[in-house]
Amino acid sequence: MLNISGIAASAGIAIAKAFRLEHPDYTVTQKTVKNAEAEIAKLDDALAKSQVELERIKERTLQELGAQKAEIFESHLLILNDPELISPVKDMITNDQVNADYALNETSKQFVSMFENMKSVYLQERAADMKDVTKRILGHLLGLNVQNPAEISEEVIVISEDLTPSDTAQLNRKYVKGFTTNIGGRTSHSAIMARSLEIPAVVGTKNVLEQVEPGDLVIVDGLEGQIIVNPSDEVVAEYRDKQVKYDEQRAEWRKLREEPTVSTDGVHVELAANIGTPNDVAGVIDNGGEAVGLYRTEFLYMGRDKLPSEDVQYNAYKTVLEKMAGKPVVVRTLDIGGDKELPYLDLPKEMNPFLGFRAIRLCLDRQDIFRTQLRALLRASVHGDLRIMFPMIATLVEFRDAKALLEEERANLIGEGVAVADHIQLGIMVEIPSTAVLADQFAKEVDFFSIGTNDLIQYTMAADRMNERVSYLYQPYNPAILRLVDMVIKAAHKEGKWAGMCGEMAGDSVAIPLLLGLGLDEFSMSATSILPARSQISKLSRADMQELAAKALECGTAEEVVALVEAIQV
Ligand SMILES: C=C(OP(=O)(O)O)C(=O)O
Numbered sequence: 001m002l003n004i005s006g007i008a009a010s011a012g013i014a015i016a017k018a019f020r021l022e023h024p025d026y027t028v029t030q031k032t033v034k035n036a037e038a039e040i041a042k043l044d045d046a047l048a049k050s051q052v053e054l055e056r057i058k059e060r061t062l063q064e065l066g067a068q069k070a071e072i073f074e075s076h077l078l079i080l081n082d083p084e085l086i087s088p089v090k091d092m093i094t095n096d097q098v099n100a101d102y103a104l105n106e107t108s109k110q111f112v113s114m115f116e117n118m119k120s121v122y123l124q125e126r127a128a129d130m131k132d133v134t135k136r137i138l139g140h141l142l143g144l145n146v147q148n149p150a151e152i153s154e155e156v157i158v159i160s161e162d163l164t165p166s167d168t169a170q171l172n173r174k175y176v177k178g179f180t181t182n183i184g185g186r187t188s189h190s191a192i193m194a195r196s197l198e199i200p201a202v203v204g205t206k207n208v209l210e211q212v213e214p215g216d217l218v219i220v221d222g223l224e225g226q227i228i229v230n231p232s233d234e235v236v237a238e239y240r241d242k243q244v245k246y247d248e249q250r251a252e253w254r255k256l257r258e259e260p261t262v263s264t265d266g267v268h269v270e271l272a273a274n275i276g277t278p279n280d281v282a283g284v285i286d287n288g289g290e291a292v293g294l295y296r297t298e299f300l301y302m303g304r305d306k307l308p309s310e311d312v313q314y315n316a317y318k319t320v321l322e323k324m325a326g327k328p329v330v331v332r333t334l335d336i337g338g339d340k341e342l343p344y345l346d347l348p349k350e351m352n353p354f355l356g357f358r359a360i361r362l363c364l365d366r367q368d369i370f371r372t373q374l375r376a377l378l379r380a381s382v383h384g385d386l387r388i389m390f391p392m393i394a395t396l397v398e399f400r401d402a403k404a405l406l407e408e409e410r411a412n413l414i415g416e417g418v419a420v421a422d423h424i425q426l427g428i429m430v431e432i433p434s435t436a437v438l439a440d441q442f443a444k445e446v447d448f449f450s451i452g453t454n455d456l457i458q459y460t461m462a463a464d465r466m467n468e469r470v471s472y473l474y475q476p477y478n479p480a481i482l483r484l485v486d487m488v489i490k491a492a493h494k495e496g497k498w499a500g501m502c503g504e505m506a507g508d509s510v511a512i513p514l515l516l517g518l519g520l521d522e523f524s525m526s527a528t529s530i531l532p533a534r535s536q537i538s539k540l541s542r543a544d545m546q547e548l549a550a551k552a553l554e555c556g557t558a559e560e561v562v563a564l565v566e567a568i569q570v
């Protein structure tokens with residue numbers, strides 16, 4: 001039996017066999033071959049295997065995850081069967097007497113660079129498909145063990161170095177009971193998605209992948225951040241017990257589903273949920289969410305091979321608004337970059353992706369992408385209480401520029417005779433220190449703030465939110481962070497605006513008393529955190545929490561703040 005510690009990323013207990021998800025090395029080297037025909041036969045064999053595999057994955061994805069997710073595999077099949085790719089590979093094998101993997105790789109590189117240099121976005125997107133298909137064929141040619149998360153068909157715990165958000169998007173809850181990774185933190189996007197899928201997860205273990213063999217029995221304790229490998233029967237029994245207790249506790253919380261969130265002295269706050277896809281709305285309603293406080297629309301752009309059209313987006317936004325039946329829905333415009341990549345945009349690699357060309361910076365530059373999203377949102381606005389929020393705003397000028405584009409698209413749509421809601425609240429994420437510091441100026445122009453602590457903490461503390469080696473600096477309770485939050489809330493209230501928080505801190509039981517005391521109006525969190533938060537707030541007095549928060553703002557360290565909060569916990 002082996003215990004491995006990590007970061008508790010998604011609550012719950014899971015017990016199942018290990019499934020190692022590895023991303024193999026596709027390096028190829030040039031070799032001279034005598035028998036070109038034998039190489040061509042190898043290539044044909046790899047193509048045939050890829051064909052069978054893609055058809056199987058497409059079918060399964062269609063059944064388990066729906067047509068939209070399956071579309072990508074349809075395009076891959078088209079490339080696989082395209083003679084324009086395969087003939088030049090065969091010609092190169094014959095003419096240059098080289099190995100099939102080398103010929104394939106070289107030919108594919110030419111196509112990729114040709115697509116990347118095309119003007120049309122559609123053709124640029126083909127580059128990413130080409131790379132994916134090439135990898136699949138290479139996998140067979142090189143005899144690599146390539147796994148596809150969408151293909152898992154028995155109950156497992158997924159173990160991997162890291163899970164990209166698109167890997168996570170393919171995980172099927174029916175089979176993937178839990179996951180654990182070497183790297184990542186509580187606010188990495190795979191952790192956030194695990195919470196929305198309600199899959200127990202432990203991340204940032206540093207070396208779980210090296211310590212677990214396929215088929216080992218693994219316990220994921222997403223409550224305490226522990227992984228237990230090959231536990232004894234007693235330990236399994238102990239954890240089954242813990243699982244039952246956790247389920248009982250959840251049943252207790254569920255009684256609060258239809259209740260408002262009110263402190264003992266009668267102050268009402270709004271508990272909202274963060275979602276990534278329209279499918280997540282069911283979990284919001286199930287967990288008693290009063291609103292959607294953050295719809296991360298970038299997931300609509302990920303896990304596919306091209307930009308979603310205006311209609312695809314309109315339908316997604318409309319679905320969320322309709323399902324929320326008049327309750328507020330804050331939709332955040334595209335926040336791509338950082339750990340959320342869009343391979344088909346083929347953006348150059350950056351030294352510091354979290355400080356780079358992302359979110360609103362990209363949208364203000366690529367106005368074609370941004371305007372399409374704004375039009376889809378404006379069209380959807382008539383279906384409910386839509387609020388629009390811009391991510392990563394660093395300057396007032398960025399906000400004004402983004403707002404001007406929104407207004408232009410509104411005028412265009414009205415000119416085309418399309419209905420648009422009269423008033424749509426327009427807000428910003430406060431996740432960059434410059435914006436928090438200047439919140440008094442922003443508050444005059446925006447309708448609301450939503451504090452994005454996941455980024456605000458990393459930028460304030462200069463500690464990468466993905467890097468477990470500096471995770472000790474990732475301090476939500478640091479008085480420096482609390483002072484920024486305080487400034488933002490005060491600035492909003494001074495102008496009669498509301499202030500929410502949609503970073504993970506909003507659902508954190510140590511932070512909640514402080515945020516209640518600081519006057520936060522809306523707390524947006526993973527749907528599964530809503531009922532525990534409601535239970536907690538209903539036992540707290542806002543007046544007492546104001547005193548607590550005032551003391552916390554005068555503390556010198558995060559530890560002192562935690563001690564203050566612990567002293568009031570009943
Ligand atoms: C909610 C936030 O945005 P994301 O986690 O998507 O960067 C945040 O930064 O707190």
Ligand SMILES: [Mg+2]
Binds near residue numbers: 431452454455
């Ligand atoms: Mg952010």
